[in-house]
Amino acid sequence: MTITLSIPDTDAENLPLEEQAYRRLRQALVEGVFAPGEKLSIRRIAEALGTSPMPARTALRRLATEQALDALPSGTVLVPRLTRAAFQEVSAIRAELEPLAIRLAASRVEAGTLDALAAVVAEQDAARAAGRPELCLQKDREFLFGLYRRAGAPMLLGMIEALWLRRGPLFWGARWIVMGSPPEAAHRHGAILAALRRGAGEEAALELKTEIERMTAFLSGALQFQGDAAIPRPTRARG
Amino acid sequence: MTITLSIPDTDAENLPLEEQAYRRLRQALVEGVFAPGEKLSIRRIAEALGTSPMPARTALRRLATEQALDALPSGTVLVPRLTRAAFQEVSAIRAELEPLAIRLAASRVEAGTLDALAAVVAEQDAARAAGRPELCLQKDREFLFGLYRRAGAPMLLGMIEALWLRRGPLFWGARWIVMGSPPEAAHRHGAILAALRRGAGEEAALELKTEIERMTAFLSGALQFQGDAAIPRPTRARG
DNA sequence: GGCCAGGCTTTGTGATCACATTTTTACGGC
DNA sequence: GCCGTAAAAATGTGATCACAAAGCCTGGCC
Numbered sequence: 306m307t308i309t310l311s312i313p314d315t316d317a318e319n320l321p322l323e324e325q326a327y328r329r330l331r332q333a334l335v336e337g338v339f340a341p342g343e344k345l346s347i348r349r350i351a352e353a354l355g356t357s358p359m360p361a362r363t364a365l366r367r368l369a370t371e372q373a374l375d376a377l378p379s380g381t382v383l384v385p386r387l388t389r390a391a392f393q394e395v396s397a398i399r400a401e402l403e404p405l406a407i408r409l410a411a412s413r414v415e416a417g418t419l420d421a422l423a424a425v426v427a428e429q430d431a432a433r434a435a436g437r438p439e440l441c442l443q444k445d446r447e448f449l450f451g452l453y454r455r456a457g458a459p460m461l462l463g464m465i466e467a468l469w470l471r472r473g474p475l476f477w478g479a480r481w482i483v484m485g486s487p488p489e490a491a492h493r494h495g496a497i498l499a500a501l502r503r504g505a506g507e508e509a510a511l512e513l514k515t516e517i518e519r520m521t522a523f524l525s526g527a528l529q530f531q532g533d534a535a536i537p538r539p540t541r542a543r544g
Numbered sequence: 545m546t547i548t549l550s551i552p553d554t555d556a557e558n559l560p561l562e563e564q565a566y567r568r569l570r571q572a573l574v575e576g577v578f579a580p581g582e583k584l585s586i587r588r589i590a591e592a593l594g595t596s597p598m599p600a601r602t603a604l605r606r607l608a609t610e611q612a613l614d615a616l617p618s619g620t621v622l623v624p625r626l627t628r629a630a631f632q633e634v635s636a637i638r639a640e641l642e643p644l645a646i647r648l649a650a651s652r653v654e655a656g657t658l659d660a661l662a663a664v665v666a667e668q669d670a671a672r673a674a675g676r677p678e679l680c681l682q683k684d685r686e687f688l689f690g691l692y693r694r695a696g697a698p699m700l701l702g703m704i705e706a707l708w709l710r711r712g713p714l715f716w717g718a719r720w721i722v723m724g725s726p727p728e729a730a731h732r733h734g735a736i737l738a739a740l741r742r743g744a745g746e747e748a749a750l751e752l753k754t755e756i757e758r759m760t761a762f763l764s765g766a767l768q769f770q771g772d773a774a775i776p777r778p779t780r781a782r783g
Numbered sequence: 784g785g786c787c788a789g790g791c792t793t794t795g796t797g798a799t800c801a802c803a804t805t806t807t808t809a810c811g812g813c
Numbered sequence: 814g815c816c817g818t819a820a821a822a823a824t825g826t827g828a829t830c831a832c833a834a835a836g837c838c839t840g841g842c843c
Contacts, residue, residue, distance in 0.1 A: 321619070321796065323605075346824065357798050362825080363605055366562075370606040372699055379805055380560070380825045394697045397648075401640040409636075458633045460611055460710065464703060471699065560826065585794065596828050601795080618835055619795045 322356050326364035329354070334373055334384075335446070335473040336439075341386040345374065373470040384474050389525065392475065396521035399468050402461060403449070403517060404510035407497070409456035411506025419498055422451050426494045448494055475528065561595050565603035568593070573612055573623075574685070574712040575678075580625040584613065612709040623713050628764065631714065635760035638707050642688070642756060643749035645704060646736070648695035650745025658737055661690050665733045687733055714767065 330350070333339060351361035369376040375385045387395075429444035446469070453462055493516040500509035559567075569589070572578060590600035608615040614624045626634070668683035685708070692701055732755040739748035 323796075348824075358825095359797050359799090363602060363796095366602055367606055367609040370609055372702060377805095381805085391699070394699055397644065397697075398641065398700055398703065401644050402637065405636060405640050458636075460630070460633055461637055463611055464637065464706075467703075562826075587794075597795095598827050598829090602826095616835095620835085 322354075322360040323363045326350070326354050326356065326360045327367055330364055330368060331373070331470060334368070335469050337473050337475070339384040339474060341384050341474040344381055344383045346381065368470075371467045371470070373467065385471065387471070387475055392472070392528070393521065393525065395468050395472050396517060399465070400514050400517045400521075402465055402468070403453070404514045406453040406456040406458065406461055406465060407501075407510040407513050408506045409458055409461070410452050411501055411504070411509060413457055414452070414455045414501060416502075418451070418455060419501060422448055423495075423498055425451065426498065429494070452497075475524075561593075561599040562602045565589070565593050565595065565599045566606055569603055569607060570612070570709060573607070573709050576712050576714070578623040578713060580623050580713045582623045584621050584623065607709075610706045610709070612706065624710065626710070626714055631711070631767070632760065632764065634707050634711050635756060638704070639753050639756045639760075641700060641704055641707070642692070643753045645692040645695040645697065645700055646740075646749040646752050647745045648697050648700070649691050650740055650743070650748060652696055653691070653694045653740060655741075657690070657694060658740055661687055662734075662737055664690065665737065668733070691736075714763075 330345075339345070345365060347358045347362045347365060350365065351358040354361060365374065365382050368374040369382050372385075374382045376382050385391075425444055425448045429441055429448065432438075432440040432444055450462075450466075453465055456462065493512055497509045497512045497516075500506075500512055569584075578584070584604060586597045586601045586604060589604065590597040593600060604613065604621050607613045608621050611624075613621045615621050624630075664683055664687045668680055668687065671677075671679035671683055689701075689705075692704055695701065732751055736748045736751045736755075739745075739751055
């Protein structure tokens with residue numbers, strides 16, 4: 306039973322192997338590459354990465370530390386199965402931190418950046434219209450994090466990333482689900498940009514908070530949480 | 545130059561060495577045992593802990609991952625020197641997350657817990673009156689985290705802990721500083737408890753937010769930030 | 784006296800090994 | 814056929830070693 310680790314390459318070639326492993330796993334996690342509940346063993350990841358077990362071990366421990374992975378008492382780490390409560394907790398935190406990031410970014414963002422972000426929104430709409438959910442999700446990340454980066458708050462950025470990391474596995478095999486989201490839940494990015502152009506950071510923040518809350522409500526209903534611990538409907542079994 | 549690592553012992557005896565190392569370092573960090581800017585080398589920490597470098601290495605990497613420690617490009621980790629901007633960033637995040645924890649706790653906390661917490665507040669007041677700043681800080685933590693734990697939100701709790709971890713080194717050699725805090729900045733714990741007894745979670749949250757903001761304003765003035773990167777006034781040099 | 788070059792020390796990284804524990808697998812009994 | 818037990822495979826942990834890079838100190842040169 307070999308797993309297909311289609312972990313995207315990171316550009317940095319001269320970084321420590323451990324750091325590369327960490328980033329690749331991280332990226333794979335937000336993209337929902339791993340199935341929730343999947344066990345990630347040190348030696349297996351190491352083999353998939355083509356290194357000795359050491360870098361894999363460190364990377365997995367780091368991920369477990371930021372709760373992007375669950376750790377069994379035995380030390381084995383696995384992709385978390387988000388419970389409904391955990392999903393709502395992540396959402397509640399996002400609804401506080403991400404608007405904060407917007408407020409901080411509001412006073413620093415320049416018109417040029419806003420133009421670039423408007424282009425990303427257009428690309429997302431196009432992806433949605435073209436029925437390409439994974440591209441749609443990617444553009445969504447690109448837009449929001451493009452904004453968050455402008456907040457000039459590295460710790461806040463790291464914490465938001467950690468939240469997305471935790472939420473990532475939810476989209477495993479269920480990336481399609483964003484396509485069904487109601488128009489009033491998405492499509493608020495334009496409103497955020499408009500508010501920022503007016504210099505109304507508070508309004509932009511509120512706009513985002515509303516978006517997060519609506520998306521949370523939608524996903525809470527759309528995702529299948531099995532019993533107390535679980536997951537979206539997989540489209541197919543893993544090979 | 546040997547450092548005196550008065551790292552407090554953790555009860556758990558049968559935990560992995562790495563976990564023990566992690567917890568001890570973490571505890572030392574929130575308590576402000578380490579001087580900001582102090583370099584923490586793997587081998588030195590390992591020696592102080594009485595283990596091989598391996599557990600120390602993992603623990604330090606984990607701490608660096610949650611930004612409780614800074615990592616130089618060379619890989620060396622050191623206790624962060626909080627800039628004024630970083631301090632205010634931590635405070636801004638706290639002002640969002642900790643009130644959220646209070647709101648969540650409000651609907652779950654029982655009268656018995658509130659009574660126990662009232663006792664802690666009394667102990668803190670006594671410590672303040674007795675001129676024991678470190679005990680005062682300890683009771684402060686005990687009160688707030690006792691409340692946060694009742695929120696039933698493990699991720700949120702972990703993130704708040706991470707924030708305190710980052711703020712810890714600020715109090716190195718400056719624990720006395722809490723003694724000078726103005727009455728209107730502290731002493732709000734009683735008001736928080738009162739609001740919770742009334743079932744007014746929102747009020748309690750607002751009360752805490754105000755406390756954090758006032759304390760931040762006070763500390764921003766009271767702490768000496770050297771240039772762009774730095775610290776409180778140390779009371780004495782390290783031996 | 785200040786500055787730079789040299790070598791020495793210390794540091795982090797990564798591999799390999801040994802060991803105890805957990806988890807899986809297979810077999811035998813009920 | 815099902816379940817419990819024992820053997821076997823796999824797993825995490827921690828120690829030790831080798832190596833390269835970074836840091837540091839010293840000595841010599843301008």
